[in-house]
Amino acid sequence: MKFLTRRISLMLLGCVLLVLQGCATVTNPDPRDPWESMNRSVYKFNDALDTAAIQPAAKAYVAVLPSPVRTGIHNFLGNLGDVWSMANSALQFKGQATAETFMRITVNTFLGLGGVLDVASEMRLEKRKEDFGQTLGYWGVKPGPYVVLPIFGPSTLRDTLATPLDMKGDAVQQFNDQAARNVLSVTRVMDVRSGLLQTVDVIKAAALDPYTFVRDAYLQKRENDVHDGNPPARFDYTESETP
Incomplete structure:
Protein backbone atom coordinates (compact mmCIF):
# COMPACT_ATOMS: atom_id res chain seq x y z
CA MET A 1 0.00 0.00 0.00
CA LYS A 2 2.82 2.43 0.87
CA PHE A 3 4.45 1.69 -2.47
CA LEU A 4 1.20 2.33 -4.34
CA THR A 5 0.55 5.56 -2.47
CA ARG A 6 4.10 6.71 -3.22
CA ARG A 7 3.61 6.03 -6.93
CA ILE A 8 0.34 7.99 -6.97
CA SER A 9 2.01 10.89 -5.17
CA LEU A 10 4.82 10.96 -7.76
CA MET A 11 2.25 10.90 -10.54
CA LEU A 12 0.40 13.84 -9.02
CA LEU A 13 3.66 15.73 -8.64
CA GLY A 14 4.32 15.14 -12.31
CA CYS A 15 0.88 16.53 -13.09
CA VAL A 16 1.68 19.68 -11.12
CA LEU A 17 4.87 20.16 -13.14
CA LEU A 18 2.92 19.72 -16.34
CA VAL A 19 0.44 22.27 -15.08
CA LEU A 20 3.19 24.83 -14.51
CA GLN A 21 4.38 24.26 -18.07
CA GLY A 22 0.90 24.46 -19.55
CA CYS A 23 -0.23 27.67 -17.89
CA ALA A 24 1.97 29.91 -20.04
CA THR A 25 0.68 28.51 -23.35
CA VAL A 26 -3.06 28.98 -22.77
CA THR A 27 -4.82 31.98 -24.29
CA ASN A 28 -8.37 32.98 -23.34
CA PRO A 29 -9.11 29.76 -21.42
CA ASP A 30 -12.42 28.74 -19.94
CA PRO A 31 -12.34 30.11 -16.35
CA ARG A 32 -12.84 26.58 -15.04
CA ASP A 33 -10.05 25.23 -17.24
CA PRO A 34 -7.06 27.59 -17.09
CA TRP A 35 -4.67 24.71 -17.90
CA GLU A 36 -6.46 23.69 -21.10
CA SER A 37 -3.31 23.36 -23.20
CA MET A 38 -1.76 20.88 -20.78
CA ASN A 39 -5.08 19.12 -20.23
CA ARG A 40 -5.61 18.60 -23.95
CA SER A 41 -2.17 17.05 -24.24
CA VAL A 42 -2.91 14.61 -21.43
CA TYR A 43 -6.36 13.95 -22.92
CA LYS A 44 -4.74 12.98 -26.24
CA PHE A 45 -2.32 10.68 -24.42
CA ASN A 46 -5.16 8.99 -22.55
CA ASP A 47 -7.19 8.64 -25.74
CA ALA A 48 -4.26 7.05 -27.56
CA LEU A 49 -3.67 4.64 -24.66
CA ASP A 50 -7.35 3.77 -24.59
CA THR A 51 -7.50 3.17 -28.34
CA ALA A 52 -4.35 1.04 -28.36
CA ALA A 53 -4.87 -1.06 -25.23
CA ILE A 54 -7.81 -0.46 -22.91
CA GLN A 55 -10.66 -0.40 -25.42
CA PRO A 56 -9.54 -3.62 -27.21
CA ALA A 57 -9.15 -5.34 -23.83
CA GLY A 78 -19.84 -2.42 -6.46
CA ASN A 79 -20.37 -4.07 -3.08
CA LEU A 80 -16.69 -3.51 -2.25
CA GLY A 81 -17.02 0.12 -3.38
CA ASP A 82 -19.98 0.63 -1.05
CA VAL A 83 -17.63 0.33 1.94
CA TRP A 84 -15.80 3.56 1.08
CA SER A 85 -19.08 5.23 0.11
CA MET A 86 -20.44 4.41 3.56
CA ALA A 87 -17.34 5.90 5.21
CA ASN A 88 -17.70 9.13 3.24
CA SER A 89 -21.42 9.34 3.96
CA ALA A 90 -20.52 9.15 7.64
CA LEU A 91 -17.88 11.88 7.22
CA GLN A 92 -20.61 14.05 5.71
CA PHE A 93 -22.92 13.31 8.67
CA LYS A 94 -25.52 11.76 6.35
CA GLY A 95 -27.10 9.41 8.85
CA GLN A 96 -29.75 7.87 6.64
CA ALA A 97 -27.37 7.35 3.71
CA THR A 98 -24.78 5.78 6.01
CA ALA A 99 -27.33 3.39 7.54
CA GLU A 100 -28.81 2.39 4.18
CA THR A 101 -25.38 1.78 2.65
CA PHE A 102 -24.42 -0.34 5.66
CA MET A 103 -27.61 -2.36 5.13
CA ARG A 104 -26.76 -2.71 1.43
CA ILE A 105 -23.34 -4.12 2.26
CA THR A 106 -24.76 -6.50 4.87
CA VAL A 107 -27.61 -7.76 2.70
CA ASN A 108 -25.53 -8.21 -0.44
CA THR A 109 -22.64 -9.83 1.42
CA PHE A 110 -24.69 -12.40 3.31
CA LEU A 111 -27.71 -12.90 1.04
CA GLY A 112 -26.12 -11.99 -2.28
CA LEU A 113 -23.26 -14.49 -2.25
CA GLY A 114 -20.62 -11.96 -1.24
CA GLY A 115 -22.12 -9.24 -3.41
CA VAL A 116 -22.41 -11.20 -6.67
CA LEU A 117 -26.18 -10.73 -6.47
CA ASP A 118 -27.55 -7.24 -5.86
CA VAL A 119 -30.31 -8.25 -3.47
CA ALA A 120 -30.28 -4.83 -1.79
CA SER A 121 -31.43 -3.01 -4.93
CA GLU A 122 -34.35 -5.42 -5.22
CA MET A 123 -35.19 -4.43 -1.64
CA ARG A 124 -35.09 -0.78 -2.79
CA LEU A 125 -32.05 0.13 -0.74
CA GLU A 126 -30.64 3.00 -2.79
CA PHE A 132 -13.43 11.88 -0.44
CA GLY A 133 -13.56 14.54 -3.15
CA GLN A 134 -17.31 14.77 -2.58
CA THR A 135 -16.74 14.89 1.16
CA LEU A 136 -14.38 17.85 0.75
CA GLY A 137 -16.93 19.53 -1.49
CA TYR A 138 -19.69 18.90 1.05
CA TRP A 139 -17.66 20.77 3.66
CA GLY A 140 -17.13 23.75 1.38
CA VAL A 141 -13.87 23.01 -0.43
CA PRO A 154 -11.06 13.98 -15.86
CA SER A 155 -10.66 15.47 -12.40
CA THR A 156 -10.41 18.74 -10.53
CA LEU A 157 -7.67 20.03 -8.28
CA ARG A 158 -9.77 19.13 -5.22
CA ASP A 159 -10.51 15.63 -6.48
CA THR A 160 -6.88 15.12 -7.50
CA LEU A 161 -5.71 15.89 -3.97
CA ALA A 162 -8.35 13.46 -2.65
CA THR A 163 -7.27 10.62 -4.99
CA PRO A 164 -4.52 9.12 -2.77
CA LEU A 165 -6.91 8.85 0.18
CA ASP A 166 -9.64 7.39 -2.05
CA MET A 167 -7.17 4.73 -3.14
CA LYS A 168 -6.09 4.05 0.42
CA GLY A 169 -9.72 3.64 1.47
CA ASP A 170 -10.56 1.36 -1.45
CA ALA A 171 -11.66 -2.05 -0.13
CA VAL A 172 -9.83 -3.75 -3.00
CA GLN A 173 -6.53 -2.43 -1.65
CA GLN A 174 -7.23 -4.07 1.70
CA PHE A 175 -6.70 -7.57 0.28
CA ASN A 176 -3.50 -9.01 1.72
CA ASP A 177 -2.63 -10.97 -1.42
CA GLN A 178 -1.01 -8.70 -3.99
CA ALA A 179 -2.04 -10.91 -6.91
CA ALA A 180 -5.68 -10.69 -5.83
CA ARG A 181 -5.42 -6.90 -5.55
CA ASN A 182 -3.95 -6.64 -9.02
CA VAL A 183 -6.57 -8.92 -10.57
CA LEU A 184 -9.42 -7.01 -8.93
CA SER A 185 -7.94 -3.65 -9.96
CA VAL A 186 -7.59 -4.70 -13.60
CA THR A 187 -11.05 -6.29 -13.57
CA ARG A 188 -12.53 -3.05 -12.27
CA VAL A 189 -10.98 -1.14 -15.17
CA MET A 190 -12.44 -3.65 -17.61
CA ASP A 191 -15.84 -3.46 -15.90
CA VAL A 192 -15.95 0.34 -16.09
CA ARG A 193 -14.58 0.58 -19.64
CA SER A 194 -16.86 -2.15 -21.01
CA GLY A 195 -19.84 -0.21 -19.73
CA LEU A 196 -18.70 2.84 -21.69
CA LEU A 197 -17.95 1.22 -25.05
CA GLN A 198 -20.98 2.64 -26.85
CA THR A 199 -20.96 5.92 -24.93
CA VAL A 200 -17.38 6.80 -25.86
CA ASP A 201 -17.99 5.92 -29.51
CA VAL A 202 -21.08 8.16 -29.62
CA ILE A 203 -19.21 11.08 -28.02
CA LYS A 204 -16.35 10.82 -30.51
CA ALA A 205 -18.76 10.60 -33.44
CA ALA A 206 -21.26 13.27 -32.42
CA ALA A 207 -19.33 15.90 -30.45
CA LEU A 208 -17.58 18.64 -32.41
CA ASP A 209 -14.97 18.77 -29.65
CA PRO A 210 -14.95 15.61 -27.50
CA GLY A 229 -28.49 16.03 -7.40
CA ASN A 230 -29.62 19.46 -6.17
CA PRO A 231 -26.87 21.96 -7.06
CA PRO A 232 -27.45 25.58 -6.02
CA ALA A 233 -29.07 27.80 -8.62
CA ARG A 234 -26.71 30.11 -10.46
CA PHE A 235 -28.03 33.45 -11.68
CA ASP A 236 -27.21 34.24 -15.31
CA TYR A 237 -26.59 37.98 -15.49
CA THR A 238 -26.74 37.91 -19.29
CA GLU A 239 -30.46 37.25 -19.08
CA SER A 240 -31.35 40.25 -16.92
CA GLU A 241 -30.33 43.84 -16.48
CA THR A 242 -30.63 43.56 -12.72
CA PRO A 243 -27.62 41.91 -11.04
Missing part, protein backbone atom coordinates in the same frame (compact mmCIF):
# COMPACT_ATOMS: atom_id res chain seq x y z
CA ALA A 58 -12.64 -4.20 -22.80
CA LYS A 59 -14.11 -5.54 -26.05
CA ALA A 60 -12.38 -8.87 -25.45
CA TYR A 61 -13.73 -8.85 -21.88
CA VAL A 62 -17.27 -8.47 -23.24
CA ALA A 63 -16.73 -11.09 -25.94
CA VAL A 64 -15.28 -13.74 -23.61
CA LEU A 65 -17.50 -13.37 -20.53
CA PRO A 66 -21.27 -13.91 -20.76
CA SER A 67 -23.50 -11.05 -19.61
CA PRO A 68 -24.61 -12.77 -16.33
CA VAL A 69 -20.97 -13.29 -15.35
CA ARG A 70 -20.12 -9.64 -16.07
CA THR A 71 -23.14 -8.54 -14.06
CA GLY A 72 -22.03 -10.65 -11.11
CA ILE A 73 -18.52 -9.17 -11.30
CA HIS A 74 -19.98 -5.65 -11.51
CA ASN A 75 -22.15 -6.30 -8.45
CA PHE A 76 -19.25 -7.78 -6.48
CA LEU A 77 -16.98 -4.80 -7.20
CA LYS A 127 -27.05 2.74 -3.97
CA ARG A 128 -25.02 5.89 -3.31
CA LYS A 129 -21.52 6.61 -4.56
CA GLU A 130 -19.49 8.87 -2.31
CA ASP A 131 -15.77 9.61 -2.36
CA LYS A 142 -14.14 24.46 -3.94
CA PRO A 143 -13.35 22.18 -6.89
CA GLY A 144 -10.59 24.40 -8.22
CA PRO A 145 -9.32 24.18 -11.81
CA TYR A 146 -10.22 21.31 -14.09
CA VAL A 147 -7.43 18.75 -14.46
CA VAL A 148 -6.97 15.77 -16.78
CA LEU A 149 -4.82 13.14 -15.07
CA PRO A 150 -2.74 10.58 -16.97
CA ILE A 151 -4.67 7.28 -17.10
CA PHE A 152 -7.19 8.45 -14.46
CA GLY A 153 -8.80 11.00 -16.78
CA TYR A 211 -12.54 17.22 -25.02
CA THR A 212 -14.94 20.08 -24.27
CA PHE A 213 -17.91 17.72 -24.11
CA VAL A 214 -16.20 15.45 -21.59
CA ARG A 215 -15.00 18.40 -19.50
CA ASP A 216 -18.42 20.05 -19.27
CA ALA A 217 -20.18 16.76 -18.55
CA TYR A 218 -17.68 15.84 -15.84
CA LEU A 219 -17.84 19.19 -14.05
CA GLN A 220 -21.63 19.17 -14.11
CA LYS A 221 -21.76 15.60 -12.81
CA ARG A 222 -19.33 16.34 -9.97
CA GLU A 223 -21.35 19.35 -8.88
CA ASN A 224 -24.49 17.21 -8.87
CA ASP A 225 -22.64 14.51 -6.90
CA VAL A 226 -21.51 16.96 -4.22
CA HIS A 227 -25.02 18.38 -3.83
CA ASP A 228 -26.82 15.02 -4.16
Whole structure:
Protein backbone atom coordinates (compact mmCIF):
# COMPACT_ATOMS: atom_id res chain seq x y z
CA MET A 1 0.00 0.00 0.00
CA LYS A 2 2.82 2.43 0.87
CA PHE A 3 4.45 1.69 -2.47
CA LEU A 4 1.20 2.33 -4.34
CA THR A 5 0.55 5.56 -2.47
CA ARG A 6 4.10 6.71 -3.22
CA ARG A 7 3.61 6.03 -6.93
CA ILE A 8 0.34 7.99 -6.97
CA SER A 9 2.01 10.89 -5.17
CA LEU A 10 4.82 10.96 -7.76
CA MET A 11 2.25 10.90 -10.54
CA LEU A 12 0.40 13.84 -9.02
CA LEU A 13 3.66 15.73 -8.64
CA GLY A 14 4.32 15.14 -12.31
CA CYS A 15 0.88 16.53 -13.09
CA VAL A 16 1.68 19.68 -11.12
CA LEU A 17 4.87 20.16 -13.14
CA LEU A 18 2.92 19.72 -16.34
CA VAL A 19 0.44 22.27 -15.08
CA LEU A 20 3.19 24.83 -14.51
CA GLN A 21 4.38 24.26 -18.07
CA GLY A 22 0.90 24.46 -19.55
CA CYS A 23 -0.23 27.67 -17.89
CA ALA A 24 1.97 29.91 -20.04
CA THR A 25 0.68 28.51 -23.35
CA VAL A 26 -3.06 28.98 -22.77
CA THR A 27 -4.82 31.98 -24.29
CA ASN A 28 -8.37 32.98 -23.34
CA PRO A 29 -9.11 29.76 -21.42
CA ASP A 30 -12.42 28.74 -19.94
CA PRO A 31 -12.34 30.11 -16.35
CA ARG A 32 -12.84 26.58 -15.04
CA ASP A 33 -10.05 25.23 -17.24
CA PRO A 34 -7.06 27.59 -17.09
CA TRP A 35 -4.67 24.71 -17.90
CA GLU A 36 -6.46 23.69 -21.10
CA SER A 37 -3.31 23.36 -23.20
CA MET A 38 -1.76 20.88 -20.78
CA ASN A 39 -5.08 19.12 -20.23
CA ARG A 40 -5.61 18.60 -23.95
CA SER A 41 -2.17 17.05 -24.24
CA VAL A 42 -2.91 14.61 -21.43
CA TYR A 43 -6.36 13.95 -22.92
CA LYS A 44 -4.74 12.98 -26.24
CA PHE A 45 -2.32 10.68 -24.42
CA ASN A 46 -5.16 8.99 -22.55
CA ASP A 47 -7.19 8.64 -25.74
CA ALA A 48 -4.26 7.05 -27.56
CA LEU A 49 -3.67 4.64 -24.66
CA ASP A 50 -7.35 3.77 -24.59
CA THR A 51 -7.50 3.17 -28.34
CA ALA A 52 -4.35 1.04 -28.36
CA ALA A 53 -4.87 -1.06 -25.23
CA ILE A 54 -7.81 -0.46 -22.91
CA GLN A 55 -10.66 -0.40 -25.42
CA PRO A 56 -9.54 -3.62 -27.21
CA ALA A 57 -9.15 -5.34 -23.83
CA ALA A 58 -12.64 -4.20 -22.80
CA LYS A 59 -14.11 -5.54 -26.05
CA ALA A 60 -12.38 -8.87 -25.45
CA TYR A 61 -13.73 -8.85 -21.88
CA VAL A 62 -17.27 -8.47 -23.24
CA ALA A 63 -16.73 -11.09 -25.94
CA VAL A 64 -15.28 -13.74 -23.61
CA LEU A 65 -17.50 -13.37 -20.53
CA PRO A 66 -21.27 -13.91 -20.76
CA SER A 67 -23.50 -11.05 -19.61
CA PRO A 68 -24.61 -12.77 -16.33
CA VAL A 69 -20.97 -13.29 -15.35
CA ARG A 70 -20.12 -9.64 -16.07
CA THR A 71 -23.14 -8.54 -14.06
CA GLY A 72 -22.03 -10.65 -11.11
CA ILE A 73 -18.52 -9.17 -11.30
CA HIS A 74 -19.98 -5.65 -11.51
CA ASN A 75 -22.15 -6.30 -8.45
CA PHE A 76 -19.25 -7.78 -6.48
CA LEU A 77 -16.98 -4.80 -7.20
CA GLY A 78 -19.84 -2.42 -6.46
CA ASN A 79 -20.37 -4.07 -3.08
CA LEU A 80 -16.69 -3.51 -2.25
CA GLY A 81 -17.02 0.12 -3.38
CA ASP A 82 -19.98 0.63 -1.05
CA VAL A 83 -17.63 0.33 1.94
CA TRP A 84 -15.80 3.56 1.08
CA SER A 85 -19.08 5.23 0.11
CA MET A 86 -20.44 4.41 3.56
CA ALA A 87 -17.34 5.90 5.21
CA ASN A 88 -17.70 9.13 3.24
CA SER A 89 -21.42 9.34 3.96
CA ALA A 90 -20.52 9.15 7.64
CA LEU A 91 -17.88 11.88 7.22
CA GLN A 92 -20.61 14.05 5.71
CA PHE A 93 -22.92 13.31 8.67
CA LYS A 94 -25.52 11.76 6.35
CA GLY A 95 -27.10 9.41 8.85
CA GLN A 96 -29.75 7.87 6.64
CA ALA A 97 -27.37 7.35 3.71
CA THR A 98 -24.78 5.78 6.01
CA ALA A 99 -27.33 3.39 7.54
CA GLU A 100 -28.81 2.39 4.18
CA THR A 101 -25.38 1.78 2.65
CA PHE A 102 -24.42 -0.34 5.66
CA MET A 103 -27.61 -2.36 5.13
CA ARG A 104 -26.76 -2.71 1.43
CA ILE A 105 -23.34 -4.12 2.26
CA THR A 106 -24.76 -6.50 4.87
CA VAL A 107 -27.61 -7.76 2.70
CA ASN A 108 -25.53 -8.21 -0.44
CA THR A 109 -22.64 -9.83 1.42
CA PHE A 110 -24.69 -12.40 3.31
CA LEU A 111 -27.71 -12.90 1.04
CA GLY A 112 -26.12 -11.99 -2.28
CA LEU A 113 -23.26 -14.49 -2.25
CA GLY A 114 -20.62 -11.96 -1.24
CA GLY A 115 -22.12 -9.24 -3.41
CA VAL A 116 -22.41 -11.20 -6.67
CA LEU A 117 -26.18 -10.73 -6.47
CA ASP A 118 -27.55 -7.24 -5.86
CA VAL A 119 -30.31 -8.25 -3.47
CA ALA A 120 -30.28 -4.83 -1.79
CA SER A 121 -31.43 -3.01 -4.93
CA GLU A 122 -34.35 -5.42 -5.22
CA MET A 123 -35.19 -4.43 -1.64
CA ARG A 124 -35.09 -0.78 -2.79
CA LEU A 125 -32.05 0.13 -0.74
CA GLU A 126 -30.64 3.00 -2.79
CA LYS A 127 -27.05 2.74 -3.97
CA ARG A 128 -25.02 5.89 -3.31
CA LYS A 129 -21.52 6.61 -4.56
CA GLU A 130 -19.49 8.87 -2.31
CA ASP A 131 -15.77 9.61 -2.36
CA PHE A 132 -13.43 11.88 -0.44
CA GLY A 133 -13.56 14.54 -3.15
CA GLN A 134 -17.31 14.77 -2.58
CA THR A 135 -16.74 14.89 1.16
CA LEU A 136 -14.38 17.85 0.75
CA GLY A 137 -16.93 19.53 -1.49
CA TYR A 138 -19.69 18.90 1.05
CA TRP A 139 -17.66 20.77 3.66
CA GLY A 140 -17.13 23.75 1.38
CA VAL A 141 -13.87 23.01 -0.43
CA LYS A 142 -14.14 24.46 -3.94
CA PRO A 143 -13.35 22.18 -6.89
CA GLY A 144 -10.59 24.40 -8.22
CA PRO A 145 -9.32 24.18 -11.81
CA TYR A 146 -10.22 21.31 -14.09
CA VAL A 147 -7.43 18.75 -14.46
CA VAL A 148 -6.97 15.77 -16.78
CA LEU A 149 -4.82 13.14 -15.07
CA PRO A 150 -2.74 10.58 -16.97
CA ILE A 151 -4.67 7.28 -17.10
CA PHE A 152 -7.19 8.45 -14.46
CA GLY A 153 -8.80 11.00 -16.78
CA PRO A 154 -11.06 13.98 -15.86
CA SER A 155 -10.66 15.47 -12.40
CA THR A 156 -10.41 18.74 -10.53
CA LEU A 157 -7.67 20.03 -8.28
CA ARG A 158 -9.77 19.13 -5.22
CA ASP A 159 -10.51 15.63 -6.48
CA THR A 160 -6.88 15.12 -7.50
CA LEU A 161 -5.71 15.89 -3.97
CA ALA A 162 -8.35 13.46 -2.65
CA THR A 163 -7.27 10.62 -4.99
CA PRO A 164 -4.52 9.12 -2.77
CA LEU A 165 -6.91 8.85 0.18
CA ASP A 166 -9.64 7.39 -2.05
CA MET A 167 -7.17 4.73 -3.14
CA LYS A 168 -6.09 4.05 0.42
CA GLY A 169 -9.72 3.64 1.47
CA ASP A 170 -10.56 1.36 -1.45
CA ALA A 171 -11.66 -2.05 -0.13
CA VAL A 172 -9.83 -3.75 -3.00
CA GLN A 173 -6.53 -2.43 -1.65
CA GLN A 174 -7.23 -4.07 1.70
CA PHE A 175 -6.70 -7.57 0.28
CA ASN A 176 -3.50 -9.01 1.72
CA ASP A 177 -2.63 -10.97 -1.42
CA GLN A 178 -1.01 -8.70 -3.99
CA ALA A 179 -2.04 -10.91 -6.91
CA ALA A 180 -5.68 -10.69 -5.83
CA ARG A 181 -5.42 -6.90 -5.55
CA ASN A 182 -3.95 -6.64 -9.02
CA VAL A 183 -6.57 -8.92 -10.57
CA LEU A 184 -9.42 -7.01 -8.93
CA SER A 185 -7.94 -3.65 -9.96
CA VAL A 186 -7.59 -4.70 -13.60
CA THR A 187 -11.05 -6.29 -13.57
CA ARG A 188 -12.53 -3.05 -12.27
CA VAL A 189 -10.98 -1.14 -15.17
CA MET A 190 -12.44 -3.65 -17.61
CA ASP A 191 -15.84 -3.46 -15.90
CA VAL A 192 -15.95 0.34 -16.09
CA ARG A 193 -14.58 0.58 -19.64
CA SER A 194 -16.86 -2.15 -21.01
CA GLY A 195 -19.84 -0.21 -19.73
CA LEU A 196 -18.70 2.84 -21.69
CA LEU A 197 -17.95 1.22 -25.05
CA GLN A 198 -20.98 2.64 -26.85
CA THR A 199 -20.96 5.92 -24.93
CA VAL A 200 -17.38 6.80 -25.86
CA ASP A 201 -17.99 5.92 -29.51
CA VAL A 202 -21.08 8.16 -29.62
CA ILE A 203 -19.21 11.08 -28.02
CA LYS A 204 -16.35 10.82 -30.51
CA ALA A 205 -18.76 10.60 -33.44
CA ALA A 206 -21.26 13.27 -32.42
CA ALA A 207 -19.33 15.90 -30.45
CA LEU A 208 -17.58 18.64 -32.41
CA ASP A 209 -14.97 18.77 -29.65
CA PRO A 210 -14.95 15.61 -27.50
CA TYR A 211 -12.54 17.22 -25.02
CA THR A 212 -14.94 20.08 -24.27
CA PHE A 213 -17.91 17.72 -24.11
CA VAL A 214 -16.20 15.45 -21.59
CA ARG A 215 -15.00 18.40 -19.50
CA ASP A 216 -18.42 20.05 -19.27
CA ALA A 217 -20.18 16.76 -18.55
CA TYR A 218 -17.68 15.84 -15.84
CA LEU A 219 -17.84 19.19 -14.05
CA GLN A 220 -21.63 19.17 -14.11
CA LYS A 221 -21.76 15.60 -12.81
CA ARG A 222 -19.33 16.34 -9.97
CA GLU A 223 -21.35 19.35 -8.88
CA ASN A 224 -24.49 17.21 -8.87
CA ASP A 225 -22.64 14.51 -6.90
CA VAL A 226 -21.51 16.96 -4.22
CA HIS A 227 -25.02 18.38 -3.83
CA ASP A 228 -26.82 15.02 -4.16
CA GLY A 229 -28.49 16.03 -7.40
CA ASN A 230 -29.62 19.46 -6.17
CA PRO A 231 -26.87 21.96 -7.06
CA PRO A 232 -27.45 25.58 -6.02
CA ALA A 233 -29.07 27.80 -8.62
CA ARG A 234 -26.71 30.11 -10.46
CA PHE A 235 -28.03 33.45 -11.68
CA ASP A 236 -27.21 34.24 -15.31
CA TYR A 237 -26.59 37.98 -15.49
CA THR A 238 -26.74 37.91 -19.29
CA GLU A 239 -30.46 37.25 -19.08
CA SER A 240 -31.35 40.25 -16.92
CA GLU A 241 -30.33 43.84 -16.48
CA THR A 242 -30.63 43.56 -12.72
CA PRO A 243 -27.62 41.91 -11.04
